Amino acid sequence: MQHPPHLQIELLTKPFEPLQKLEQWQQERNNTDPEASAAEALFIGRVRGQSSDGQPLCALELEHYPGMTERQLERLATACSQRHGVHHGLVLHRIGRVLPGEAIVLVAIAADRRGPAQRCCQEILEALKHEAPFWKREWRADGSGHWITGNTPW
Amino acid sequence: MTGLGSATIRVRLFAGLRDAAGWSEQEWPIDLARSPEAVWQQLQLDGDLQTVRVAINHAFAAADKPLQAGDELAFLPPISGG
Numbered sequence: 646m647q648h649p650p651h652l653q654i655e656l657l658t659k660p661f662e663p664l665q666k667l668e669q670w671q672q673e674r675n676n677t678d679p680e681a682s683a684a685e686a687l688f689i690g691r692v693r694g695q696s697s698d699g700q701p702l703c704a705l706e707l708e709h710y711p712g713m714t715e716r717q718l719e720r721l722a723t724a725c726s727q728r729h730g731v732h733h734g735l736v737l738h739r740i741g742r743v744l745p746g747e748a749i750v751l752v753a754i755a756a757d758r759r760g761p762a763q764r765c766c767q768e769i770l771e772a773l774k775h776e777a778p779f780w781k782r783e784w785r786a787d788g789s790g791h792w793i794t795g796n797t798p799w
Numbered sequence: 800m801t802g803l804g805s806a807t808i809r810v811r812l813f814a815g816l817r818d819a820a821g822w823s824e825q826e827w828p829i830d831l832a833r834s835p836e837a838v839w840q841q842l843q844l845d846g847d848l849q850t851v852r853v854a855i856n857h858a859f860a861a862a863d864k865p866l867q868a869g870d871e872l873a874f875l876p877p878i879s880g881g
Contacts, residue, residue, distance in 0.1 A: 708813060738881075778880075792818070
């Protein structure tokens with residue numbers, strides 16, 4: 646029997662500390678679901694110090710489509726979690742101005758087994774990179790801003 | 800031709816597309832907005848609709864899907880999340 650996945654999905658306008666968020670998420674799970682999942686997979690993405698053409702990067706600006714981005718993340722994460730039969734998921738994504746070294750995305754998945762946990766984590770990450778309306782603008786030292794029109798290599 | 804205040808849709812642009820156009824949203828009479836591709840042709844923006852994704856009411860949609868009054872139509876340049 647499959648239970649609906651418990652998903653926590655948030656867009657954050659301020660810097661966040663991934664390990665603190667993970668700890669909160671795990672504590673809440675332990676409180677509500679004493680039979681903790683045996684496998685967890687996680688991905689933390691941070692902003693590079695270089696622009697896509699190798700120049701020093703001052704900041705990355707993350708634009709989203711309010712309403713649609715949240716809805717699309719919910720849809721993607723729900724479909725993926727159900728497909729893999731995972732129990733719990735955490736998806737955090739920054740919006741606004743993000744500095745090099747700061748976390749931009751966190752995906753954590755809890756399941757019975759490592760296979761579903763890792764596959765679901767990877768699939769949600771790729772889905773949000775390609776199927777959720779986010780746009781990145783690179784701000785460079787000379788004050789110019791450039792919209793990125795694709796994703797970084799795998 | 801419909802007049803001001805009659806049935807319209809809302810057209811929205813994002814990121815590089817918005818910057819290039821110089822506006823982020825407009826109201827369009829439904830009479831001139833049969834489908835996303837019809838609106839795109841009238842906007843005469845740089846670029847090919849092949850490289851742009853269409854969303855209607857916060858969901859991805861085909862470029863030839865008929866529009867209805869009250870719809871929110873968005874043209875989305877290539878996405879780069881994560």
